[in-house]
Amino acid sequence: MRIPPALDPVAGSSPLPVGQRPRWAAGSSSAQRVQRYSGFRPEVQGLRAIAVLLVVVYHVFMGRVSGGVDVFLLISAFFMTLSFVRRIEGGRPLGLGRYWLHTFKRLLPLATVIILFTLALIWLVFPRTDVAEFRSQGVASILYLENWALAANEVNYYAADHSTASPFQHFWSLSVQGQVFLVWPLIFALAWFVKRRTGRNSIPVLAVCFGLVFAASLAFSVVTTATRQGFAYFDTRARLWEFALGSLIALAIPYLHPGRVLRVVLGWLGFVSMVLVGILVDVQGAFPGWIALWPLLSAAAIIVAGQTGSPIGFDRFLSWGPIVRLGDAAYALYLVHWPLLISYLVLRERPEAGPRSGVALVVLSVVLALLLTRWIETPLKRWAWPEARKWRMGLVIVVCMGLVVATAGAWSAVERHRTQQLTWNAAENNPGAVSLLPGFQFAGDPEAATLPLPEDLSRSAAELGGACPEDIELPEQFRQFCHETRAAESPTETVLVTGNSHTQHWLPAITALAEANNWRVVNYIQPGCYYTVAGEQPPFETCDRWFEGTQPMVDAVHPGLMFVQGTFTNVDGEFWKAGLETRVRDLVSQGIDVVGIRDVPRFSQSPSECAVENGEDAPQCVGTHPMLGTEDPQQTLADVLPGFSAVDMTDVICPREQCHPVIGNVYVYLDDDHITGMYSATTAPIFAERTAEAMSADGGAGLDAPR
Numbered sequence: 189m190r191i192p193p194a195l196d197p198v199a200g201s202s203p204l205p206v207g208q209r210p211r212w213a214a215g216s217s218s219a220q221r222v223q224r225y226s227g228f229r230p231e232v233q234g235l236r237a238i239a240v241l242l243v244v245v246y247h248v249f250m251g252r253v254s255g256g257v258d259v260f261l262l263i264s265a266f267f268m269t270l271s272f273v274r275r276i277e278g279g280r281p282l283g284l285g286r287y288w289l290h291t292f293k294r295l296l297p298l299a300t301v302i303i304l305f306t307l308a309l310i311w312l313v314f315p316r317t318d319v320a321e322f323r324s325q326g327v328a329s330i331l332y333l334e335n336w337a338l339a340a341n342e343v344n345y346y347a348a349d350h351s352t353a354s355p356f357q358h359f360w361s362l363s364v365q366g367q368v369f370l371v372w373p374l375i376f377a378l379a380w381f382v383k384r385r386t387g388r389n390s391i392p393v394l395a396v397c398f399g400l401v402f403a404a405s406l407a408f409s410v411v412t413t414a415t416r417q418g419f420a421y422f423d424t425r426a427r428l429w430e431f432a433l434g435s436l437i438a439l440a441i442p443y444l445h446p447g448r449v450l451r452v453v454l455g456w457l458g459f460v461s462m463v464l465v466g467i468l469v470d471v472q473g474a475f476p477g478w479i480a481l482w483p484l485l486s487a488a489a490i491i492v493a494g495q496t497g498s499p500i501g502f503d504r505f506l507s508w509g510p511i512v513r514l515g516d517a518a519y520a521l522y523l524v525h526w527p528l529l530i531s532y533l534v535l536r537e538r539p540e541a542g543p544r545s546g547v548a549l550v551v552l553s554v555v556l557a558l559l560l561t562r563w564i565e566t567p568l569k570r571w572a573w574p575e576a577r578k579w580r581m582g583l584v585i586v587v588c589m590g591l592v593v594a595t596a597g598a599w600s601a602v603e604r605h606r607t608q609q610l611t612w613n614a615a616e617n618n619p620g621a622v623s624l625l626p627g628f629q630f631a632g633d634p635e636a637a638t639l640p641l642p643e644d645l646s647r648s649a650a651e652l653g654g655a656c657p658e659d660i661e662l663p664e665q666f667r668q669f670c671h672e673t674r675a676a677e678s679p680t681e682t683v684l685v686t687g688n689s690h691t692q693h694w695l696p697a698i699t700a701l702a703e704a705n706n707w708r709v710v711n712y713i714q715p716g717c718y719y720t721v722a723g724e725q726p727p728f729e730t731c732d733r734w735f736e737g738t739q740p741m742v743d744a745v746h747p748g749l750m751f752v753q754g755t756f757t758n759v760d761g762e763f764w765k766a767g768l769e770t771r772v773r774d775l776v777s778q779g780i781d782v783v784g785i786r787d788v789p790r791f792s793q794s795p796s797e798c799a800v801e802n803g804e805d806a807p808q809c810v811g812t813h814p815m816l817g818t819e820d821p822q823q824t825l826a827d828v829l830p831g832f833s834a835v836d837m838t839d840v841i842c843p844r845e846q847c848h849p850v851i852g853n854v855y856v857y858l859d860d861d862h863i864t865g866m867y868s869a870t871t872a873p874i875f876a877e878r879t880a881e882a883m884s885a886d887g888g889a890g891l892d893a894p895r
Contacts, residue, residue, distance in 0.1 A: 230495075232263065233512050234512055237506075237512070238462070238511075239259040242255070244522075248546045249541070251539070254465070258480050259484065260365075260518075261430045262484050264434070265368070266491065268369075269435040272373070273391065273438070277383075277390060282380055287373055289582055295519075297584070298523060300591055302524060305527070306326065306355050310323065314531075316643045327596045329362070334360050334363040335424060336363070338354070339421075339423055355527040357526065358523075372435075376394070395436065398436050406429040410477045412425075413476060448497065448498060451494060452493070452500060452501045455490055458489030458490035458493065458502075461482065462490075517560075523557075524553055525550075603644070610637055614866075617636035621852060621867065622852060622870055622873065623852030624874070638853050640864055645796055645800075646859075648858045650865035653671040655672070660710065662740060663737070666712075666734075666740060669713065673710060673711050678706075679708035680705060682710070682745055683749045683750070684710055684741070684747035685710070685713065687752050688717050689862060693788075694868055697875035697876075714730060718753075719735075720768045724767045747780055750775060751782075751783050752771075753785060754784025754822040754834055754835075755786050755822055757861075759790050761813075762821065768784075773829065783882065784832065786836045788838070789842060791813070791857075794859045795847060796850075796864075833879070835879050841863065854867045
């Protein structure tokens with residue numbers, strides 16, 4: 189890309205006099221080689237256009253990814269490396285502070301415009317159940333953290349199951365890129381330091397550094413893609429090798445001199461191969477493991493081919509004026525096409541765009557990208573005022589980030605205020621499970637809103653509580669799983685709640701019971717893991733570590749009573765894990781009373797989201813499940829094992845074997861398999877009564893019920 193000297197992202201202050209170079213940079217043939225290759229490369233700019241068109245076309249027409257984004261990452265590292273090597277070998281200061289400020293000052297304004305535009309679309313057309321999650325992703329996008337937000341959502345078992353993709357999902361690659369823009373210059377600084385101290389060529393130093401990053405990151409990527417692909421896809425660590433490959437190509441290319449015929453062949457082969465990868469490979473399901481080498485090596489072949497000078501060379505097409513101009517607008521096109529596509533699909537309630545609408549979306553995206561580039565991106569790039577002082581560039585960055593954070597924060601504050609006003613009268617207007625009690629008569633406002641509000645559903649999970657208290661002597665590696673749900677100065681009992689998120693969603697009911705009986709409640713919970721035996725744990729390192737700490741947690745707390753998940757469900761039925769009986773018998777042998785809570789029915793989609801979209805009385809939102817009407821599987825063990833009690837709340841979740849999305853003006857489910865914290869709290873009197881009955885039948889002491 190042509191970079192005017194005034195806007196050189198690595199331009200430093202206090203340049204040396206013209207013609208003068210430091211002693212340690214004198215006579216650098218590497219500088220001359222890099223200088224000859226650097227500058228504006230129309231065929232590489234055209235490659236940007238091809239890559240972004242592949243991304244857009246595959247997204248719109250095929251509903252999948254193409255590998256074009258990976259090419260973007262490679263190209264960004266390629267240009268960055270050439271620029272820094274030119275400065276290192278030329279004996280010029282790196283000016284890292286100016287580089288970082290200039291880079292984000294250049295990238296953020298257009299990103300801010302698109303994020304604010306997308307937030308407006310979310311407010312206008314998106315389901316209310318998605319608003320809170322997507323609004324937070326807008327903030328994550330402007331802070332270059334969207335990839336981690338999406339990665340966390342892949343493994344967060346309390347995350348709402350959205351039927352549409354996030355309109356900010358494409359910001360994951362820009363977030364990874366921004367993080368690399370912060371880290372990569374530190375590697376160049378190391379090479380600059382070595383060059384200055386020893387006078388040695390920086391290229392071998394950089395080659396070793398990037399080679400190590402390439403090997404380590406690729407190995408990490410292959411392993412994590414095989415075990416946790418959903419997380420690895422967005423993991424920066426699993427993507428660093430793609431940038432490292434771009435840097436290695438930049439280091440090598442000044443020394444490569446293939447013949448014209450070979451370069452013509454490389455250019456065309458690279459293009460055909462790059463187009464085919466999205467057709468032949470499930471990129472979304474296979475990347476970013478070793479298979480990502482396919483599009484990256486294809487792009488590398490095109491870059492190495494360079495300008496062939498042949499009338500049949502592919503570079504002739506890449507250097508064509510309209511393609512180069514589209515390459516100039518590649519950033520804007522990438523930014524704008526995705527929120528347009530997702531918003532259209534939401535409006536039309538369609539899973540994918542048809543041929544005519546797809547063409548219209550592509551054309552509209554290209555036109556908007558060209559306009560945004562001409563009237564916003566280019567003028568701001570050429571804006572001289574910020575470039576004159578570092579603080580001015582910093583001010584631009586702060587303003588851009590502040591606009592998004594303030595907009596999202598103000599929106600969120602308004603909604604929180606509205607929710608607080610509604611919850612003041614929730615006891616009368618939103619009785620929830622209390623409405624199932626005999627003789628109940630509704631005395632609230634018949635027009636009161638159903639709670640949690642749809643926009644709050646995705647974050648309506650039961651809260652874990654505060655951090656692990658200091659008096660619990662638990663090894664440090666396990667303390668992240670430990671929380672204090674309810675403190676008590678002189679508790680009559682210490683209660684431990686352990687298991688996964690299906691135990692967590694009963695914490696509000698357990699807390700109400702604890703308040704009535706002056707219990708202290710602590711929990712040891714990790715979503716997605718099982719409080720059974722080691723052999724039944726999912727294949728995640730987090731589950732292995734959490735499970736290893738379950739017995740140390742029991743030893744540290746010395747609970748008199750424990751609540752655990754008693755059964756396990758999926759959409760097809762309910763089952764009992766043999767390992768749970770092993771754990772329960774061991775706990776009882778230690779003198780600990782154990783209460784097993786029967787699992788809740790699971791569904792293929794969220795009943796609450798269905799009700800928001802179709803109405804609370806829509807028949808298609810009333811679910812059934814094979815476990816309904818059947819005996820609690822854990823009761824068999826409770827009948828023969830003193831110290832173990834079974835609590836079944838199924839009929840409170842699905843009364844009369846019908847799982848309605850709303851009971852007592854409260855949404856029951858927050859997603860497809862977790863109940864909302866609010867509904868859990870309303871079950872407190874029923875939960876306390878059944879816990880007391882179960883423990884009394886087992887010979888336990890009576891319990892006081894919540895008032």
